[in-house]
Amino acid sequence: MxxxxxxxxxxxxxxxxxxxxxxxxxxxxxxxxxxxxxxxxxxxxxxxxxxxxxxxxxxxxxxxxxxxxxxxxxxxxxxxxxxxxxxxxxxxxxxxxxxxxxxxxxxxxxxxxxxxxxxxxxxxxxxxxxxxxxxxxxxxxxxxxxxxxxxxxxxxxxxxxxxxxxxxxxxxxxxxxxxxxxxVPEHIDGNWQFSNIPNIEKALIKIVQKKQFFEGAIYEKNLHKISFEIGRIRGDLVEFEYTDKSSKYIFRGKVLGSEIIGTLNNDPNLKVVGRRMPS
Ligand SMILES: C[S@@+](CC[C@H](N)C(=O)[O-])C[C@H]1O[C@@H](n2cnc3c(N)ncnc32)[C@H](O)[C@@H]1O
Known part of the structure; x- marks a missing residue:
């Protein structure tokens, strides 16, 4: 030093x-x-x-x-x-x-x-x-x-x-x-139950955080559906993207306590709420 x-x-x-x-x-x-x-x-x-x-x-x-x-x-x-x-x-x-x-x-x-x-x-x-x-x-x-x-x-x-x-x-x-x-990023590592993810009933999203970046996977009723890599956290702002049946979705939202609230593709009709699941 x-x-x-x-x-x-x-x-x-x-x-x-x-x-x-x-x-x-x-x-x-x-x-x-x-x-x-x-x-x-x-x-x-x-x-x-x-x-x-x-x-x-x-x-x-x-x-x-x-x-x-x-x-x-x-x-x-x-x-x-x-x-x-x-x-x-x-x-x-x-x-x-x-x-x-x-x-x-x-x-x-x-x-x-x-x-x-x-x-x-x-x-x-x-x-x-x-x-x-x-x-x-x-x-x-x-x-x-x-x-x-x-x-x-x-x-x-x-x-x-x-x-x-x-x-x-x-x-x-x-x-x-x-x-x-x-x-300094919010800590979002862990499992989240997301509502309103198109075509996926009861979406469970598992997030693996590495400082301000994360990767994850979306599960439907415990069956793995989609993996994604490009996740980013800027303070309490969360962004990730995934592709489902050749449609690309970008989630942008904010961490509010034990919830992440945001939209897909900036569409107000695609409002999505994630709730932290007990570990
Ligand atoms: C490279 S100077 C930077 C000074 C100032 N921050 C600036 O940017 O102009 C580092 C400063 O840290 C102080 N310093 C070194 N070790 C310290 C410690 N353990 N606790 C508090 N100050 C310390 C030094 O006395 C020095 O003034």
Missing amino acids: KCLNIAIGLSIFLISGCAFKNYGDEEFKLQIASHGKDVMWVPTKIEMTHEMFVMAKIRQDDLIYDLGSGDGVIPIEAAKKYGVQAVGIEYNPDLVALANRNAERAKVKNLVTFKEGDIFKEDFSQATVLTLYLGDSLNMKLKPQILKMKSGTRVLSNTFQMESWIPDEKTKISSGEMAYLWI
């Missing part, structure tokens, strides 16, 4: 030639790649913060958490641009104090909070948007906890990915750095 982080510092040094520039303010000066607990300090570029906010489709009622918030650039930019509440968790008390002064200077002190703490101990489960600039291995360590967050939580990472969790979106900023977005 440390090697990876040295790589971040080095690449920024090569790109901008400013690794030895002083950052911070009169009270606390620091340089890029200053030591941090699990990862060193390197700030996210302003352009990257804006790109990540666009990908997250920030709304005013969002609550943003930046894990390892450094000088506070992400929470402060979010509060300035969207008037949203934002929280930063940072281990280094000098960076927490600097971020608070930066928020004061940006006149967003009423919207942002910087907490001194360890990202592996602090609670960030209330976040609707989570931002990360940490490294592949720290992202991986956080992944199980992130996957348990509320469905629909948007997770953004500057540069680093989450191995087997394929991003829902990615984009490149002008300096060549990548921004990644994941949307």
Whole structure:
């Protein structure tokens, strides 16, 4: 991990030639790649913060958490641009104090909070948007906890990915750095009883979920009828398609508690309701 982080510092040094520039303010000066607990300090570029906010489709009622918030650039930019509440968790008390002064200077002190703490101990489960600039291995360590967050939580990472969790979106900023977005999926793995599936009486749909993707099969009275592969979950939105007697059907719906409610082929006359079956 440390090697990876040295790589971040080095690449920024090569790109901008400013690794030895002083950052911070009169009270606390620091340089890029200053030591941090699990990862060193390197700030996210302003352009990257804006790109990540666009990908997250920030709304005013969002609550943003930046894990390892450094000088506070992400929470402060979010509060300035969207008037949203934002929280930063940072281990280094000098960076927490600097971020608070930066928020004061940006006149967003009423919207942002910087907490001194360890990202592996602090609670960030209330976040609707989570931002990360940490490294592949720290992202991986956080992944199980992130996957348990509320469905629909948007997770953004500057540069680093989450191995087997394929991003829902990615984009490149002008300096060549990548921004990644994941949307925490609802958990729909298991058996569902669906009503109103054309030509299938008492449809049982067995779903095997792999993060935001799933495959499944439709059974009629316990007899296997159709398998499908292309299932996708975006937060609480569910989509899958199947072919029956050479007719193609696309289901689009929403998870509402123990039900999935939607339509086939966007046809209001083909309203379909799935109910979770006890496991
Ligand atoms: C690469 S910097 C990113 C700073 C900021 N999020 C940004 O994008 O500009 C990583 C930050 O994580 C902090 N950090 C490292 N390990 C931490 C931990 N276990 N808990 C909280 N903060 C940590 C470092 O001090 C550093 O400020």
